Amino acid sequence: MKSKRKLTLQDEIKNARQKEEMHDVDLVGYDGVRVPAVRFLLGARSEVFRKMLYGEFKEGSSSEVCMPKYSQQVLMKITDYCFGEPLAYEFANREAARTFVQIFDCAHYLGMEGLEDLAIEIVEKYCSGDTKKPLEFLCAIYDEATNNPSAERIKNVVIDHLRLDMSSLKEGVYSLGKKALSEIISDPMVEATEMELFDLILRWLDNVVDSSLGSEDHTEETIIFAKECVESIHLGNIDPTDLAETVSKSGLVSDEMLLKAFQFQAFKAKDMGFGEFKKVRREFVHEKVLVENSGIDTLNGVYICNGTFDGVSKYVKSGKWKDKDVEFTLYRCPIQTKSIKRWYISIVPNNLQPGTDNDIDFYLAPATGKVYELPIEKTWQVAKKNGINPPPKVSCSIFNDVKYCI
Numbered sequence: 001m002k003s004k005r006k007l008t009l010q011d012e013i014k015n016a017r018q019k020e021e022m023h024d025v026d027l028v029g030y031d032g033v034r035v036p037a038v039r040f041l042l043g044a045r046s047e048v049f050r051k052m053l054y055g056e057f058k059e060g061s062s063s064e065v066c067m068p069k070y071s072q073q074v075l076m077k078i079t080d081y082c083f084g085e086p087l088a089y090e091f092a093n094r095e096a097a098r099t100f101v102q103i104f105d106c107a108h109y110l111g112m113e114g115l116e117d118l119a120i121e122i123v124e125k126y127c128s129g130d131t132k133k134p135l136e137f138l139c140a141i142y143d144e145a146t147n148n149p150s151a152e153r154i155k156n157v158v159i160d161h162l163r164l165d166m167s168s169l170k171e172g173v174y175s176l177g178k179k180a181l182s183e184i185i186s187d188p189m190v191e192a193t194e195m196e197l198f199d200l201i202l203r204w205l206d207n208v209v210d211s212s213l214g215s216e217d218h219t220e221e222t223i224i225f226a227k228e229c230v231e232s233i234h235l236g237n238i239d240p241t242d243l244a245e246t247v248s249k250s251g252l253v254s255d256e257m258l259l260k261a262f263q264f265q266a267f268k269a270k271d272m273g274f275g276e277f278k279k280v281r282r283e284f285v286h287e288k289v290l291v292e293n294s295g296i297d298t299l300n301g302v303y304i305c306n307g308t309f310d311g312v313s314k315y316v317k318s319g320k321w322k323d324k325d326v327e328f329t330l331y332r333c334p335i336q337t338k339s340i341k342r343w344y345i346s347i348v349p350n351n352l353q354p355g356t357d358n359d360i361d362f363y364l365a366p367a368t369g370k371v372y373e374l375p376i377e378k379t380w381q382v383a384k385k386n387g388i389n390p391p392p393k394v395s396c397s398i399f400n401d402v403k404y405c406i
Helices: 009-017 039-045 047-054 072-082 094-109 113-128 138-146 149-162 166-175 178-185 194-211 216-230 240-249 255-272 274-278
Strands: 025-028 034-037 064-066 288-292 301-309 312-321 324-335 337-347 360-366 393-395
Touching: 025 072, 034 039, 034 072, 039 047, 039 072, 047 064, 072 094, 072 113, 094 113, 094 138, 094 149, 113 138, 113 149, 138 149, 138 166, 138 178, 149 166, 166 194, 178 194, 178 216, 194 216, 194 240, 240 255, 288 312, 301 324
Parallel strands: 025 064
Antiparallel strands: 025 034, 288 301, 288 393, 301 312, 312 324, 324 337, 337 360
8 A cells, every 4th residue: 555645844835825714914916806825924935025014014913915016916926936836937928928027026026036036047948949939028028127127137138139039029029118119229239230120110110000090199209209219220231222212211211311321331332342231230339449538548548348247348458557567447337236337447356257346446437227238428437546537538439340330
């Protein structure tokens, strides 16, 4: 006779979840649906819940916790995690993709770092294609994350994939709002030709206009936005035939912009030939930036791209400091909290990552934290200890091996 398998603690907790009398608190979202839970498990999994339920907040003496920012689906995943259930998720449609980002946001709000990490693993697996599911909903994930500052980690994972997968962008562009579309169109690291990006704007515009029939004001506003997006397209890098046909007939480009593009192409074709128009934008990203006008002469000059840090390019230049050969590094890094970032020009000790207290900082500038950010058009300041006035100007100049300035 086979012996009966002994129940584990996890088994017991799962069984207890099915017993109504074991529930002592409900989570209530914006849809009014009550999600039953156990306050001990909520408090054990989340410091925020612990303070709510066992502190002096009103929730401590109430049988419900109101969370009006979140839906029933989100709160159920939160309680699943508190009961020790694995995070399983299916990106079945756009709405499900957006809900997933809201789950991450709720986990972040509640300080559930473990749940955040699990969510990142799921997104990474989805992006890798391991799930064998179509990637058309990546744009919905990206759009929701773009409008949710706490979901920056998800946004960074998704944009790293979208940059390299134009097919996912084409399939999912209809899920993008204005902010997300603008960021992608202006991203210098996207692996797409300028014409492909222009087509992306047209696909998005056609869909939005079709869905807003009868609303002339909305249509006009959308067209104005599309024209603003086109300003981030490097028209001079579009094949002249496409420029004369699709682009000129779109109604999104002025005659003056077309003239400038054709003039640029005339000089470009003379120097390099027309094959350059087939390159993707990533191939035009600056491998060099120019630092000039700082109060430290040896720090000025051309900086070469040397990998990435904090998700963006970092640049280095050899020089001398206090009669020693050193390497100056221009990089972006978070400070204090992950939501605040700055650009620095520093000496970074060998075998150390940038951004530690061991760096010798000379100049700094505020950063937007965007995934495609370049260290240009910044207001640089002098670092207190080692910087010397005036602060530098950092620009992307047109070098011999860089064909087009972003």
